[in-house]
Amino acid sequence: MAKLTTKNLTKHFGGLVAVQNVSFSISSGEILGIIGPNGAGKTTFINLISGIYMPSSGTIEFEGVDISLMPACERAKIGIARTYQLIHPMEDLNLIENIMVGFLFAGNKSMKEARRLATELCESMGLRDLDREVSQLTMLEVKKMEIAHAMANTPKLLFLDEIMAGLNSDETKEMIALVKRLAKERDLAVGVVEHVMGVIRELTDRVIVLESGEIIAEGPYETVSKDKRVIEAYLGGTA
Amino acid sequence: MKRATSYILPVALVALGVLFPLFFGPYPQTVARTIFKYMALALTWDMLFRSGQVSFGIAGFFGLGTYAAALLALKAGFSYPLAILAGALISGIFAYILGFLVLRLRGTYFSITTLALAEIFRVILRNWTSFSGGPEGIVLPQIIFNGDSRCLYWIGLAVLLVVVVVSQYFEKSKLHFSLISIRDNEVSAQTSGVNIFRTLLVVFTVTSFLQGLIGAVDVVSVGYAMPDSAFDSNYTLLPLAMALLGGQHSTWGPIIGSVLLGVASEYLKLKIPYGHLLVYGVIIILVILFMPEGLIGLFRKKKGAKRG
Numbered sequence: 063m064a065k066l067t068t069k070n071l072t073k074h075f076g077g078l079v080a081v082q083n084v085s086f087s088i089s090s091g092e093i094l095g096i097i098g099p100n101g102a103g104k105t106t107f108i109n110l111i112s113g114i115y116m117p118s119s120g121t122i123e124f125e126g127v128d129i130s131l132m133p134a135c136e137r138a139k140i141g142i143a144r145t146y147q148l149i150h151p152m153e154d155l156n157l158i159e160n161i162m163v164g165f166l167f168a169g170n171k172s173m174k175e176a177r178r179l180a181t182e183l184c185e186s187m188g189l190r191d192l193d194r195e196v197s198q199l200t201m202l203e204v205k206k207m208e209i210a211h212a213m214a215n216t217p218k219l220l221f222l223d224e225i226m227a228g229l230n231s232d233e234t235k236e237m238i239a240l241v242k243r244l245a246k247e248r249d250l251a252v253g254v255v256e257h258v259m260g261v262i263r264e265l266t267d268r269v270i271v272l273e274s275g276e277i278i279a280e281g282p283y284e285t286v287s288k289d290k291r292v293i294e295a296y297l298g299g300t301a
Numbered sequence: 302m303k304r305a306t307s308y309i310l311p312v313a314l315v316a317l318g319v320l321f322p323l324f325f326g327p328y329p330q331t332v333a334r335t336i337f338k339y340m341a342l343a344l345t346w347d348m349l350f351r352s353g354q355v356s357f358g359i360a361g362f363f364g365l366g367t368y369a370a371a372l373l374a375l376k377a378g379f380s381y382p383l384a385i386l387a388g389a390l391i392s393g394i395f396a397y398i399l400g401f402l403v404l405r406l407r408g409t410y411f412s413i414t415t416l417a418l419a420e421i422f423r424v425i426l427r428n429w430t431s432f433s434g435g436p437e438g439i440v441l442p443q444i445i446f447n448g449d450s451r452c453l454y455w456i457g458l459a460v461l462l463v464v465v466v467v468s469q470y471f472e473k474s475k476l477h478f479s480l481i482s483i484r485d486n487e488v489s490a491q492t493s494g495v496n497i498f499r500t501l502l503v504v505f506t507v508t509s510f511l512q513g514l515i516g517a518v519d520v521v522s523v524g525y526a527m528p529d530s531a532f533d534s535n536y537t538l539l540p541l542a543m544a545l546l547g548g549q550h551s552t553w554g555p556i557i558g559s560v561l562l563g564v565a566s567e568y569l570k571l572k573i574p575y576g577h578l579l580v581y582g583v584i585i586i587l588v589i590l591f592m593p594e595g596l597i598g599l600f601r602k603k604k605g606a607k608r609g
């Protein structure tokens with residue numbers, strides 16, 4: 063059964079339509095790719111699902127419940143998590159403390175329990191020296207921290223917004239394996255926004271393509287990548 | 302072992318504080334009492350500032366506590382202990398209600414609005430003469446403890462200790478995390494489950510309750526209240542300067558800052574009456590420009606450098 067379903071989801075910013083009539087669904091254990099040129103509305107779509115923006119129209123259903131107008135902090139508690147394209151960790155908290163936040167508030171755990179769970183999570187993701195300041199982390203560690211930060215919500219649905227950007231090919235491989243493992247171990251529904259097609263091909267079971275806020279194609283990567291409209295959208299976007 | 306040693310300094314300081322009046326006379330006691338009052342206010346200001354919100358409304362909630370306690374004692378015949386508690390509660394309740402308006406605001410808008418609130422309280426109490434005694438204010442029939450300077454000192458110290466304990470609770474509990482995450486990144490705080498508005502409402506209410514408590518204890522210790530003294534902008538300016546000088550976002554910072562500035566201002570007041578205000582202004586500017594982390598920050602940096 064679908065974890066998350068949107069119906070005609072639309073978001074305007076003044077006269078600009080950032081997301082238009084997007085209807086889709088995603089199931090547990092599924093990794094869905096979301097691609098499209100810059101400005102297509104991918105990040106806005108994630109903002110709508112995580113509750114940063116409220117939709118102009120349309121609905122969002124999570125586990126059969128309409129959450130269209132639910133505040134972001136409540137969505138975190140029922141199992142929705144996301145990473146940010148522009149990663150901006152809490153500078154005044156160290157690595158482990160950053161990860162504790164989700165356990166403390168989305169999970170409503172005690173301080174002691176949150177520290178234990180955060181340590182466990184970090185170790186399972188290969189993060190070490192957990193008392194370091196975030197400014198001391200490498201790029202790969204920052205990316206892992208961003209995923210761990212989201213995983214601290216103990217989500218059932220996870221959206222990753224260009225998490226691979228800035229990583230070299232070995233690091234990207236490691237991250238692909240990590241995301242696959244997390245999705246499988248925890249039966250997550252995962253939405254992945256990426257620009258690198260290799261990543262989408264390796265990682266995803268299915269892809270939706272956005273252009274100017276609308277879905278223009280949907281299906282397995284192999285079919286979508288041969289779709290004429292998709293090829294045009296990408297060439298149009300770079301021209 | 303490390304835990305045990307970390308208690309030695311606070312326990313020693315509290316013991317010194319309690320025993321102080323046995324060795325020093327009324328004048329030093331009064332100076333210390335004034336410093337405690339500002340220290341407590343500086344801590345309450347910092348507690349909200351840990352979320353990144355800069356309140357200019359300290360004098361407003363301090364003055365509300367002052368007037369509520371004084372009026373209830375005078376007009377409703379409340380005993381002083383009861384009047385003190387009621388003063389604090391009324392201040393807290395006002396903050397809770399006003400919080401729904403002001404806590405949606407951020408940055409300068411929040412600061413200016415809290416400043417305006419304090420000014421509105423002052424103007425109302427100044428002009429509603431039949432209720433509040435107008436500009437001349439109100440005089441209480443007697444000072445609490447019949448004005449015994451040691452008892453006045455101890456009650457001031459007791460209020461300070463309450464505030465210190467609350468501040469430490471903020472530092473050691475989940476609030477530490479929610480406040481920092483609101484300050485550092487509100488958007489990501491929300492998607493980690495932090496209810497921003499509710500957290501700020503709790504902190505605004507608690508700190509205003511404490512400011513009201515400080516004001517209420519102050520009024521029964523001096524025996525009178527006037528709008529221009531209860532809502533004196535010094536109650537906003539000085540605690541802010543003290544917290545910034547000592548070091549923001551901590552319990553120790555405002556404590557250290559208020560001892561230094563408190564002692565300095567006592568000296569300056571004698572040397573250059575009114576000139577001391579200028580000194581506070583200059584200190585705020587210098588600290589913000591050259592020492593944004595305050596005195597505590599110098600220490601923190603050293604620690605960080607050693608670690609790194």
Ligand SMILES: Nc1ncnc2c1ncn2[C@@H]1O[C@H](COP(=O)(O)OP(=O)(O)O)[C@@H](O)[C@H]1O
Nearest residue numbers: 075078080098099100101102103104105106107
């Ligand atoms: N908060 C906002 N206010 C106004 N316009 C916005 C806002 N957020 C996004 N947009 C606009 O919406 C469109 C989609 O942006 P975005 O979702 O970030 O695209 P993508 O992530 O696919 O690159 C862009 O035209 C962008 O400028």
Ligand SMILES: [Mg+2]
Nearest residue numbers: 104105106147
């Ligand atoms: Mg984007």
